[in-house]
Amino acid sequence: MPRVVYALLGTLLVSYLASLVLRSEGDTSLLVDGWLVAGFELVASALCFSRALGLRRGRTVPLALGCALLSWSIGDVLLTAESVGGATPPTPSLADAFYLGFYPLAYVALVLIVRRETRSLIPATWLDGGVAGLGVASVCACFAFNTILRSVGGDPLAVATNLAYPIGDVLLLALVVGGTAILSGRRNAAWIMLATACGVNAIGDTFNLFQSSGGASHIGTVFDGIAWPTAILLMSMSVWLRPAASDPLAAPKAPGVLLPGLGALSGLAVLFVGTLRHLSPWALGLAIATLITVGIRIAMSTRSLRTLTEERRLQSVTDELTGLGNRRYLFQVLDAFFAEYDHRRGPERRLAFLFVDLDHFKEINDSFGHSAGDQLLKQLGPRLAGSLRGSDLLVRLGGDELGVVLIDTDLNHASGVAERLLARIQEPFMLEGVSVRISASIGIAFAPADATDTVGLLHHADLAMYRAKLGASAFEFYKADIDAGGNRLRLVDELRVAVETGDFVLHYQPQVDLHSGEVTAVEALLRWPHPRLGVVPPLQFLPLAEEAGLMRPLTAWVLDQALAQCAAWRKDAHELAVSVNVSATNLVDAGFIDVVSDTLARHGLPTSALILEITETTIIGDFERCKHVIAQLCEGGLTVSIDDFGAGFTSLAYLGSLAVRELKLDRGFITPLVVDGEGRDLELVRATIDLGHALGLRVVAEGIETAGTLDLLARIGCDLAQGFFISRPVPASDLALHADFRPAVPSVDELKAS
Numbered sequence: 161m162p163r164v165v166y167a168l169l170g171t172l173l174v175s176y177l178a179s180l181v182l183r184s185e186g187d188t189s190l191l192v193d194g195w196l197v198a199g200f201e202l203v204a205s206a207l208c209f210s211r212a213l214g215l216r217r218g219r220t221v222p223l224a225l226g227c228a229l230l231s232w233s234i235g236d237v238l239l240t241a242e243s244v245g246g247a248t249p250p251t252p253s254l255a256d257a258f259y260l261g262f263y264p265l266a267y268v269a270l271v272l273i274v275r276r277e278t279r280s281l282i283p284a285t286w287l288d289g290g291v292a293g294l295g296v297a298s299v300c301a302c303f304a305f306n307t308i309l310r311s312v313g314g315d316p317l318a319v320a321t322n323l324a325y326p327i328g329d330v331l332l333l334a335l336v337v338g339g340t341a342i343l344s345g346r347r348n349a350a351w352i353m354l355a356t357a358c359g360v361n362a363i364g365d366t367f368n369l370f371q372s373s374g375g376a377s378h379i380g381t382v383f384d385g386i387a388w389p390t391a392i393l394l395m396s397m398s399v400w401l402r403p404a405a406s407d408p409l410a411a412p413k414a415p416g417v418l419l420p421g422l423g424a425l426s427g428l429a430v431l432f433v434g435t436l437r438h439l440s441p442w443a444l445g446l447a448i449a450t451l452i453t454v455g456i457r458i459a460m461s462t463r464s465l466r467t468l469t470e471e472r473r474l475q476s477v478t479d480e481l482t483g484l485g486n487r488r489y490l491f492q493v494l495d496a497f498f499a500e501y502d503h504r505r506g507p508e509r510r511l512a513f514l515f516v517d518l519d520h521f522k523e524i525n526d527s528f529g530h531s532a533g534d535q536l537l538k539q540l541g542p543r544l545a546g547s548l549r550g551s552d553l554l555v556r557l558g559g560d561e562l563g564v565v566l567i568d569t570d571l572n573h574a575s576g577v578a579e580r581l582l583a584r585i586q587e588p589f590m591l592e593g594v595s596v597r598i599s600a601s602i603g604i605a606f607a608p609a610d611a612t613d614t615v616g617l618l619h620h621a622d623l624a625m626y627r628a629k630l631g632a633s634a635f636e637f638y639k640a641d642i643d644a645g646g647n648r649l650r651l652v653d654e655l656r657v658a659v660e661t662g663d664f665v666l667h668y669q670p671q672v673d674l675h676s677g678e679v680t681a682v683e684a685l686l687r688w689p690h691p692r693l694g695v696v697p698p699l700q701f702l703p704l705a706e707e708a709g710l711m712r713p714l715t716a717w718v719l720d721q722a723l724a725q726c727a728a729w730r731k732d733a734h735e736l737a738v739s740v741n742v743s744a745t746n747l748v749d750a751g752f753i754d755v756v757s758d759t760l761a762r763h764g765l766p767t768s769a770l771i772l773e774i775t776e777t778t779i780i781g782d783f784e785r786c787k788h789v790i791a792q793l794c795e796g797g798l799t800v801s802i803d804d805f806g807a808g809f810t811s812l813a814y815l816g817s818l819a820v821r822e823l824k825l826d827r828g829f830i831t832p833l834v835v836d837g838e839g840r841d842l843e844l845v846r847a848t849i850d851l852g853h854a855l856g857l858r859v860v861a862e863g864i865e866t867a868g869t870l871d872l873l874a875r876i877g878c879d880l881a882q883g884f885f886i887s888r889p890v891p892a893s894d895l896a897l898h899a900d901f902r903p904a905v906p907s908v909d910e911l912k913a914s
């Protein structure tokens with residue numbers, strides 16, 4: 161801001177005020193009151209233009225205001241010129257045209273400021289401004305027009321000119337008050353200064369009105385003289401004030417209701433007074449307009465309140481990620497069902513709740529990142545909804561848990577739906593260009609048969625789901641006798657007891673050397689024979705053991721049993737190695753390496769008798785630590801194998817830095833291999849085998865279910881094979897160690913040799 165110039169203008173203004181006060185009544189000077197004041201105003205308007213020139217953006221406001229002030233100043237220059245020699249200027253004069261030109265330009269500036277500040281304003285706030293502005297305008301109109309009509313008569317052009325000023329002022333005031341109502345709650349010094357300037361101008365105009373209607377007084381002359389230059393100075397200064405930086409973290413303030421409220425009251429008051437005494441039709445018209453705006457505002461508020469309430473309700477029952485209903489919605493629906501069930505006399509309605517829990521969702525998140533997990537859930541919603549009836553309800557309970565409510569259903573229908581859902585879940589998902597498969601477990605409970613309240617129904621479906629996770633079937637119905645009390649805690653307790661008493665069995669699955677056709681190693685696979693649940697497979701209870709901190713003793717038990725068995729085989733002249741699976745918690749256990757070497761020593765076995773399998777996902781989960789532990793195991797002479805290689809979807813780049821000796825290709829690659837020896841899967845397996853060999857690793861293929869796959873793998877150079885075709889995992893006593901699994905086709909070595 162050109163402070164020096166404004167300081168000078170301010171000093172001039174104060175001096176002018178002093179001169180007005182000290183002057184005797186009726187004493188006017190054309191030089192001071194005319195030319196000097198006009199010059200003062202011209203400088204103030206020039207400062208607005210200089211501000212506009214200095215800005216790169218937002219020039220329009222200072223430009224509009226500069227033009228407004230220039231128009232006013234020219235009016236003053238012309239009036240002074242017309243008054244030279246004591247002449248009385250006519251009404252209307254040319255000066256009036258310029259004076260009146262100030263108003264539209266000032267309106268433009270005011271509207272532009274409000275627009276600039278309130279790009280995101282809702283119509284209701286504009287209406288608030290309208291109510292405040294119109295209300296004030298109606299009050300002002302009562303006084304302004306009555307006085308004018310009383311004081312001026314005769315020439316219609318003169319009447320029109322004299323009317324134009326109060327109309328212009330009333331509109332200006334209406335805009336200022338309306339704008340203040342709209343901008344309330346925002347710190348905008350420029351607006352405050354501009355609004356004050358308009359107020360001062362209105363005071364000046366009011367005094368002028370009284371002066372010219374015969375109520376002249378000395379004080380009136382002083383106010384009349386000082387108000388306009390003061391208003392002009394403030395307007396000019398306002399363009400230099402910058403809007404305060406907004407705080408992006410602060411919650412947006414709601415616009416105040418004081419000014420719109422006062423506006424509405426003013427409109428009412430004017431109409432009331434209008435019934436008692438004569439008021440100008442302008443005032444009455446503005447008052448009616450105020451109240452109409454209030455009416456529109458109320459109607460709009462009511463409508464948006466209704467929409468908002470509905471939106472809020474929808475939001476509160478919708479899962480943000482998938483757009484499905486959420487847990488709250490499920491509770492509402494089920495609570496309503498049970499409430500009705502309590503009061504119903506008619507035929508009983510049956511409802512089934514399916515608790516769907518995705519398997520291995522965590523691995524998807526770990527391998528691809530959480531956004532891929534989100535993507536999967538988003539794809540899942542519409543896919544599952546497609547296999548439900550319109551009257552069924554699909555909700556997301558949270559995480560990887562979904563729920564389905566089937567109304568008027570029975571056992572057959574519910575199991576049909578569960579099968580359909582499982583089939584749809586197992587279809588591949590495209591995540592970042594990669595095709596990924598998942599599975600799920602479903603627990604089903606019926607109402608009112610299995611539960612008579614929402615919490616009970618969900619709990620029972622959860623128990624059944626958990627049994628599905630532990631058992632062989634992907635979905636299970638709630639069974640009171642089995643599930644009652646059969647919750648996680650109880651299972652953990654049972655598992656703890658089983659670990660203490662060694663209540664597990666090991667099954668062994670042979671690995672065949674594809675070059676010689678002989679069994680050279682076996683993989684030890686853990687089973688939990690459970691009194692109620694039957695034989696529980698490892699993937700179902702191992703997560704529980706991890707959670708309960710039981711992996712350390714469990715792996716120690718497996719190592720001990722497997723190595724004891726290995727020693728027994730070796731005693732019978734079977735030079736086998738045994739493969740033992742190791743979990744992530746074992747690797748973080750500082751004493752693990754000692755446990756391994758102590759167990760080997762106890763059974764009198766060399767390190768070559770043991771292979772430790774670590775899954776690729778475990779390695780990815782904590783790469784640096786795993787790399788370190790693997791290096792230590794390797795130093796001790798142990799063979800470490802990367803299990804389920806390729807299931808972790810990561811790059812092969814890190815392979816070279818790990819001290820592993822074996823790769824076990826994930827059976828997801830092997831089982832679908834087409835026997836005719838073509839296709840992308842085959843190329844992938846071939847390339848991985850070649851890569852493993854290039855790094856000096858032995859390559860094992862697991863999941864071989866057919867003779868064709870076995871032959872194919874032999875042909876492309878795989879070293880070892882494991883799978884149901886050779887043997888399922890069986891107790892040690894059932895293992896056929898002498899079978900010859902020499903492939904039916906010549907191996908690469910044999911082909912090279914021939």
Ligand code: C2E
Nearest residue numbers: 685686697698699718741742743863864865883884885889
């Ligand atoms: P894994 O180490 O990849 O074991 C191979 C799994 O594939 C075994 O499942 C086996 O029964 C199955 N399998 C073998 N050949 C075929 C085939 O031709 N077709 C099909 N469809 N499947 C085949 P299982 O016994 O259920 O073990 C699952 C996983 O549990 C194992 O995967 C391993 O990661 C883990 N696990 C098993 N025992 C232990 C253990 O003692 N400790 C630890 N930490 N994990 C274990």
Ligand code: MG
Nearest residue numbers: 683741773803
């Ligand atoms: Mg394994």
Ligand code: MG
Nearest residue numbers: 803804824862
């Ligand atoms: Mg495996």
